[in-house]
Amino acid sequence: SAVAKTTAVKDSGKAAIGKAPSMASIAENKVSSLTVASKAHPLKDAWSFWYRPPISKAHGFIEYENTLHGIATVQTVEEFWEIYSHLKRPSTLPVVSDYHLFKKDIRPIWEDEVNRKGGKWVVRMKKGVADRYWEDLLLSLIGDQFGDAGEDVCGAVLSMRNGEDILSIWTRTAGGRVLKIRETMKSVLNFPPNTRVEFKTHDSSIQQRTAIEEQRREKANQNQGGDRRHTQRQSHE
Numbered sequence: 001s002a003v004a005k006t007t008a009v010k011d012s013g014k015a016a017i018g019k020a021p022s023m024a025s026i027a028e029n030k031v032s033s034l035t036v037a038s039k040a041h042p043l044k045d046a047w048s049f050w051y052r053p054p055i056s057k058a059h060g061f062i063e064y065e066n067t068l069h070g071i072a073t074v075q076t077v078e079e080f081w082e083i084y085s086h087l088k089r090p091s092t093l094p095v096v097s098d099y100h101l102f103k104k105d106i107r108p109i110w111e112d113e114v115n116r117k118g119g120k121w122v123v124r125m126k127k128g129v130a131d132r133y134w135e136d137l138l139l140s141l142i143g144d145q146f147g148d149a150g151e152d153v154c155g156a157v158l159s160m161r162n163g164e165d166i167l168s169i170w171t172r173t174a175g176g177r178v179l180k181i182r183e184t185m186k187s188v189l190n191f192p193p194n195t196r197v198e199f200k201t202h203d204s205s206i207q208q209r210t211a212i213e214e215q216r217r218e219k220a221n222q223n224q225g226g227d228r229r230h231t232q233r234q235s236h237e
Contacts, residue, residue, distance in 0.1 A: 041077040044144045047155075048073040049083055050100035050108050065109050073104050080142055090130040093160050101138055102155030108170070110202040115154055118171040119201035121182050123191070130165040133189055134158045137167065140188040149180035174201050 049071035055062055071087070074080045090099060100108040106115065125133065137156055140146065146153055152171050159166040169185055171178045182197050191197070 040079075043075055043077065043080070043142050044150075045142075046073055046075045046104035047080070047101055047142060048104050048106075049087070050098075050102065052098040052100070054094050054096040065107065065111075068100070068108065074142075077142070080138075084138070090134050090158055090160060090165070091128070095160055095162055097160050099134065099158045100155060101141065102170070103153075106154050108155055108157065110206055112154075114172050115170060115202055117173060117202075118152075118154065119174045119178070119199055119204075120157075120168040120170045121178070121185060122166060122168045122198050122200055123185075123195060125165045125167060127163070127165065130158060130160070130167070133167055136189050137169075137185070140184075145188055146181060146184045149177055149184060152177050153181060174199075 051069045051071055052064075052067050053069070055067050072079075072083045074083055087099075093099070102108050106112055109115065123133075141150075141153065141156060144150055152173055154170040154172050157166075157168045157170065159168075169181060171181060178199065182199070186195070186197060
């Protein structure tokens with residue numbers, strides 16, 4: 001059962017670690033090698049951890065993919081806990097940073113071939129609850145609690161923002177089966193009854209980003225035009 005799988009994942013993790021997780025810096029704890037227990041518990045799918053730090057506006061526009069940092073790929077319960085126990089709790093991350101857990105070889109970007117025709121289920125959360133929901137979601141994913149619908153799951157993202165945090169599950173399609181993903185998500189995370197879980201296609205996200213970029217370019221061109229006119233006026237004075 002789903003409950004049994006989650007319990008097994010948690011118990012295996014405790015056996016592998018043997019002590020409470022130490023939430024040290026990601027940068028200081030890059031794991032160079034994994035000590036795998038002799039009786040490892042293989043996951044149905046291999047999963048990759050990613051992190052995206054805040055990017056200063058002083059750096060100008062940077063492609064999202066170029067801001068992502070791969071942390072590690074895990075294939076067993078023991079490997080998962082070895083990596084997870086060295087990651088900072090989401091609540092301690094700086095604002096405008098993201099955690100990602102995606103199936104191996106799927107990049108956490110809209111344009112990835114597997115993601116391109118899909119979308120995401122999105123939940124906006126109040127501050128202070130992200131740690132619990134993120135951990136429960138990760139355990140449900142690696143514990144295969146989504147059943148057949150799990151084939152359509154690409155990964156999960158947690159975005160730390162000002163005033164709220166955003167949890168999402170990315171899907172490979174935008175068809176009917178993704179409804180099962182939403183219902184499973186609501187069930188395993190035990191959201192309050194009035195929680196809104198909204199679907200957004202990656203196509204609409206790309207269109208929105210394109211519109212924002214066009215506005216940014218127009219504004220930059222207007223500013224440059226104003227600077228040129230100001231310079232011309234000064235040269236005639």
